[in-house]
Amino acid sequence: MISSGLLISVIGITMVFLIFFVLIIAMNATAAIVRILNKKFPEPEAVKVESGAANRVRDTSSEEEEIALAIAAAHHFAISGSTAKQ
Numbered sequence: 001m002i003s004s005g006l007l008i009s010v011i012g013i014t015m016v017f018l019i020f021f022v023l024i025i026a027m028n029a030t031a032a033i034v035r036i037l038n039k040k041f042p043e044p045e046a047v048k049v050e051s052g053a054a055n056r057v058r059d060t061s062s063e064e065e066e067i068a069l070a071i072a073a074a075h076h077f078a079i080s081g082s083t084a085k086q
Helices: 002-040 061-080
Strands: none
Touching: none
16 A cells, blocks of 8 residues: 555656656747847837936827826716716
8 A cells, every 4th residue: 555655656756757757848948939030020129318308308299188088988887877878
C-alpha cells in the first residue's frame, strides 16, 4: 500500500518536472521567434519630447470634445433613466 502510494507520488512529481521542462523549452523557443520577428519587423521609434514651455502646449480639443460628449451622454442617461422612451 505504501509502496504504491510512493510510486504514484514519484510518477506525479516526474510528470510535473517534465511539464515544467517542456514549458521552459516552449518559452525559450517563443523568445527566439520574437527576436527574429523583431529584427524583420522593428517597432517604430518613439518620439522624444524635450522639456520646455513650447512643447507643453498641445492641441487637445478633440480629446476635450470626446470627454464633454461622454459627460453629456452620462448626464442625459441619468436624467432620462433609460436610453429608449416607452
